[in-house]
Amino acid sequence: MIELSRDITFGQYINNGSALTRMDPRTKLLAAVLLIILVSFVTSFTAFALCLLYCIILQRASRISLSYALRGFKPFLGLLVFIYIIQIVFYYSPTQHTSIIWQWGIFTVSREGIIRSTLIMVRVFFLYYFASMLMFVTSLVDLTDGSEVLLSPLEKIGLPVTYIVMVFVIAFKFVPIFITEVERLIKAQTARGVRFDQGNFIRRAINFGPLLIPLFLNGFHRAEALTIAMEARCYGAGRRGWRRSKRRALHFNRSDILVLVFTIVFCIVTLIVNFVAPF
């Protein structure tokens, strides 16, 4: 039977007391943003190999099993492979310079096509890895506090940062609730004769259709209840100049500075490598 929460790992926080969980959330957020920008720009396999090294260090420091860290990737694997193939056979070079390996009708497989598509897939993998690793090692409250501080300059131009961050926090909080809800609905439907574990891909996708309405209805209901509960505890409350205070103070340690410096240096080195070694 489907145990969704086994496979959907994105957004989970694993409190295993590793060095990464204890780090200042601002450090982790900044480092993650830097790395995500880096992998979006990098275009050479050598540079990606360096990123892989960084990932290995991260993976060791997080003390999370590799299989768990990558499990969240599994549900998308089929879709990614499909996109990969489509990209290769419909690759269109802007310079018209392609070395064709195989051609059949409108489908062509070229060297450039393979390289480009592979790079995109590798990039997607790294983006997923860095983003999910940030979630694995940072609690929701840490994420909130960290991003509120980092985004606070935006308040000067009139953006309601506190509210925006709260919206994201609650959205994340709802992910596990939604997953449990889906599991419950699947069970209820299975018990009434729907077969989620049989049939082809399309059949299965169609089966999920009827889940959506109860899922969203319950979602709205919960969101409304939560709004009421938050307001009743003086959140917002329409008071002029309202501002929350914080129980927790964030502390930058020496190790945080070290990690940040290391990450910045790493990014610069990787960018240089990227230009020096274009493959």
Next chain:
Amino acid sequence: MLEVNTVTFRYSEVEQDTPPALREVNLRIDAGETVAIIGHNGSGKSTLAKLLAAILKPTSGTVLVDGLNTTAHGEDLWTIRQRVGIVFQNPDDQLVANTVIDEIAFGPENLGLPRFEIEERVQEAIALLELEAYAQMAVSELSVGQKQRVAIAGILAMRPRYLLLDEPTTMISGHTARQLLETVRRLALERGITVIHITHFMHEVNAFKRVIVMDEGHVLMDGTPADIFARANELRAVGLDVPMVTSLSQHLRAQGWSRLPEVVLSSDQLKELGVPAGVGDTVGADLSRPSPIYRPTGQADTVGTQFIAPVGWGGANPMPLFELRNVHHTYLRGTPFAVKSLTELSLSILEGQTTALVGPTKAGKSTVVDMLAGLIKPAAGTFFFGNDDVGVPSFNIERIRSIVGVVFQSPDSQIFEDTVGKDVSFGPRRKKMPLAESRRLVQQSLEAVGLPYEDFRSRYTYALSGGQKRRVAIAGVLALQPKIIIFDEPTAGLDPRGRRELLELIAGLKQQQGFTIIYTSSGLDDVIGLADMIYVLDQGRTVLSGTPREILLHADQLAALDISLPEAAQIALTLHGMIPTIRTDVVSLEELEYEITKVKNSPAPADLTPVRGTATITTDDQTQSEM
């Protein structure tokens, strides 16, 4: 002071023809009072709470909190929300942060307090609710009862003057609920907080100084618990129960125990029963001819043994439908969140019987339900369906699914379609049944659950009441023509009337249609009169099994597992401290009364010395009394 001045409230401005949720309510609650507001679902009690907390605004009339009008904005509204804290029914709807300590700090943070003061208030609230061990845990790891404590701590950290509890015990059971109320009571005393407890459970109100009974949107009664319970017949007329101990003493008084107080609120007030009968009293004479009403029909002498034989147990050995032996199961296997839900669980389900699975949260009940419904296979151990091993790869799990129907805990996740007819026909349509046949099944199923087909088939499912939704969910299962029906905590969240009706329906289904029934519950209340066999589970294993009567003999163990005893057994247990010869395995009020009369009528044995005042077995009734 809270003042409600001729308040009328309608949820919809448009539908003027429907009765308002509240009409012309007048109420005054002084600072420091402890008030219980009781009424069945739809009586307006929750609406009243939301009006007091300034969540809703009255349609007409005014609600004042310390003189501030709840229709105010800005600073005044802020002050009201700071002074009035409200705890809702479902803790999941109100918990915002993801760890306990951050959750408790949420309110003080919103108040913009300096860091040291937030810390001080959070620590204080944690200490008050005894949450020290959980402070750093994720809220999602807690049980519902613990979550509710966290919710209360979160409110207390804001240092409110008024604490509104809107049915906080609906989702938690017996002992945990009583503990929670006891904590609240203590807080009210120590901190001088005004507590307003909204509930539909009568047995919870006797610890409060003042009880307000709501019905049809207005205040029906307002007085001390004793005043209220003296009007038992009026309460029953509006669908509320009086505590069993109150009914019992009324019956006994009617039979001649004139020394019993007129209104008994807790079982230790029955201590008069411990005094030997006939001392300056006419009781003995009266009881020499027991009243026929309370005597099981014409079998006075054999009644004891007759009750012991479990229904349907004798005769030919029925075939076990399911057989679980040393079953293990782990959820989220291979992740950092792996939870062992079953360890060495063994049980068997016999055809035609009602089997109850009773246990606290996380005992493994839901896992067993999933297994018996053919939704999961055990990770280890043997699982037999009839004579076939479910564990072998060639076993077709469809065979189980096709004869087992499951009524899940929350009807909302079981109803998929927009109209009742479409929803009930969901199963038959999946089976590609001919239209006429499917129609007949839908009609039959709806009528079996007491919903007239013509009236209900085109009604919208979202507009049904909680009780009706549960009935539709059951009809949807009946339409699958199962042989076995699993009910997963079906009475959770229902008010006493809804619960009684549902239990009657289930008993009826069993009797008339001969279903094999599996029923899970966190307390013994529901199942004591319904089940043939009870399995008590704890931490994934079977700890007790037997007939209802056999289970009741293990009162201490049940208490340790936080499984609430049925009211009758609870009273018998208290009485046992005063009258040692009384049996404690009584399953109903009638039986308890019969026991009491029988004991009192028998010539007093030498050791029947009354134990005055101090009962040897402490029940929670005692700790709650005299609030």
